[in-house]
Amino acid sequence: MARLLLWLGVVLCALPASAGSLGIHPLRVDLSAARPTAAITLNNTGGTAMVVQLQLMKWTASGEDDHYEANAEILVTPPIFTIAPGVAQIVRLGLSSDISAEDETAYRLFIEEVPPPSKPGYQGLRVALRLGLPVFVAPAQEARPRIEWTASKASARLITLRARNDGNAHARILTLALRAPGENRNLAAQTTARYLLPGQTRQWQIPLDKPWQGRQIHLSVTTDQGVSDADLALQSP
Numbered sequence: 001m002a003r004l005l006l007w008l009g010v011v012l013c014a015l016p017a018s019a020g021s022l023g024i025h026p027l028r029v030d031l032s033a034a035r036p037t038a039a040i041t042l043n044n045t046g047g048t049a050m051v052v053q054l055q056l057m058k059w060t061a062s063g064e065d066d067h068y069e070a071n072a073e074i075l076v077t078p079p080i081f082t083i084a085p086g087v088a089q090i091v092r093l094g095l096s097s098d099i100s101a102e103d104e105t106a107y108r109l110f111i112e113e114v115p116p117p118s119k120p121g122y123q124g125l126r127v128a129l130r131l132g133l134p135v136f137v138a139p140a141q142e143a144r145p146r147i148e149w150t151a152s153k154a155s156a157r158l159i160t161l162r163a164r165n166d167g168n169a170h171a172r173i174l175t176l177a178l179r180a181p182g183e184n185r186n187l188a189a190q191t192t193a194r195y196l197l198p199g200q201t202r203q204w205q206i207p208l209d210k211p212w213q214g215r216q217i218h219l220s221v222t223t224d225q226g227v228s229d230a231d232l233a234l235q236s237p
Contacts, residue, residue, distance in 0.1 A: 021044060021045050021046025021047075021048075021050065022042060022043070022044060022045070022046075022050065022052070022083075022111070022113070022129060022131075023041075023042070023043035023044075023045050024040065024041070024042055024043075024111065024131065024133070025040070025041050025043075026040065027133060028133060028134050028135075028136075029093060029109070029133065029134070029135040029136070030135075030136050030138065031074070031093070031095055031135065031136070031137045031138070032099070032137065032138040033098070033099050033138075033140055036094055036095040037092065037093065037094040037095075038092070038093050038094075039090055039091065039092050039093070040090070040091045040092075040093070040109075040133070041088050041089070041090055041091075042083060042088065042089045042091060042111070043083075043087075043088045043089075044083040044084065044085055044086065044087055044088075044089075045086075046085060047085050048085060049082055049083065049084050049085060050082065050083050050113055051080070051081075051082050051113070051114040051116075052080070052081060052082075052083060052089070052111060052112065052113055052114065053079060053080040053112050053114055054076050054078075054079050054080070054091065054109060054110065054111055054112075055070070055079075055109075055110045055112070056070075056071060056072075056074050056076050056093075056107055056108075056109050056110075056135070057069060057070055057071060057107060057108050057109075057110060058070075058071035058073070058105070058106075058107055059106040059107050059108050059134070059197070060106070060197070061195075061197045061200045062200070063200070063201055063202070064202060064203070068108060071107065072096060073095070073096055073097060073105075073107075073137075074093055074094065074095060074096060074107060074135065074137070075093070075094045075095075075096050076091065076092070076093055076109065077091070077092050078091070080114075093109070093135065095137065099137065099138075099139060099140050100140075101137075101139050102139055102141065102168060103139060103143070103168040103169075103198045103199075104136055104137065104138055104139055104143045104168055104169040104170060104198060105136070105137040105139075106134065106135070106136055106137075106170060106195075106197055107134075107135040107136075107137070108132040108133060108134055108135065109132070109133045109135050110130060110131070110132050110133075111129075111130070111131045111132075111133065112129070112130045112131075113129040113130070134195070136169075136170060138169070139168060141168075143167075143168050143169035144167050144168070144169050144225075145165050145167040145169050145170060145171035145196065145198075145223075145225065146165065146166045146167035147163050147164070147165050147166075147167070147171055147196065147221075147223075147228075148163070148164045148166060149161065149162070149163050149219055149221070149230055149232060150162045150232065150235060151217055151219065151232040151233075151234055151235065152234060152235040152236060153234045154205070156208075156211040156212060156213060157207060157208045157210070157211050157212070158205060158206070158207055158208065159178060159188070159205075159206045159208060159217065159234075160203055160204070160205055160206070161176065161203060161204045161206055161219070162201060162202070162203040163196055163201065163202055163203070164200070164201040165196045165197065165198055165199065165200055165201075166199075167198060168198050169198060170195055170196060170197050170198065171195070171196045171223045171224065171225060172193065172194070172195050172196070172223055172224040173192055173193075173194050173195075173196060173202075173221065173222075173223055174191070174192065174193060174222045174223060174224065175189065175190065175191050175192065175221070175222040176188075176189065176190045176192065176204060176206065176219070176220075176221055177189040177190075177219070177220040177221075178206060178208070178217050178218065178219060178220075179217070179218050179220075180212070180214055180217065180218065181214075181216050181217070181218045181231055182218075183218075186209075187208045187209055187210070187212055187217070188206045188207060188208045188209060190204065190206055192204065214234070215233065215234055216231055216232065216233055216234065217231070217232055217234060218230070218231050218232075219231075219232055
């Protein structure tokens with residue numbers, strides 16, 4: 001259940017809308033030496049009071065796996081509170097020390113509803129709301145992602161794409177499209193919303209619409225930085 005709620009929170013925090021009866025704005029926080037503090041507004045849009053607790057976790061990644069560890073490098077206040085129906089609560093975040101890292105540092109602020117005690121005799125399943133908002137702290141030097149793409153042919157109808165971020169800032173991969181070089185029609189397109197942290201490698205299995213035997217493929221990628229294109233030689237799997 002804990003893993004299910006964490007996955008649900010990561011998915012929901014990417015959506016520009018309220019989750020359940022809790023409205024949150026913004027859905028991402030960026031801090032830096034020039035902007036060491038920020039505020040998040042939580043609105044209780046439901047009809048009953050909500051008890052909410054916050055926990056800041058440092059976010060690292062290895063391959064496809066994300067890792068979270070409790071951390072005090074960013075102060076969050078208040079850490080727990082009750083929001084009455086129709087009321088907004090301001091949450092403030094602030095750096096607790098000077099920035100010294102050369103790479104951007106990633107965190108998630110987990111916002112969790114504390115459900116009230118169950119009534120006597122209740123035997124149903126109760127799922128508490130848990131959202132994980134991304135928080136990024138920029139280094140003192142200029143920060144930007146630098147993504148290297150490779151591709152291999154798993155079969156005539158399946159391409160494996162791999163991306164490694166050798167930059168010092170994250171990228172968020174939004175869409176992927178493949179086509180034969182020089183052609184306008186896509187062989188495949190996929191929507192995704194996955195973060196690529198500095199030093200991280202991820203991969204995607206992309207099914208093609210039809211069998212294809214080419215040795216090069218054209219990749220078009222949309223990220224939160226914009227659109228980029230590359231012609232990739234297909235490597236051996």
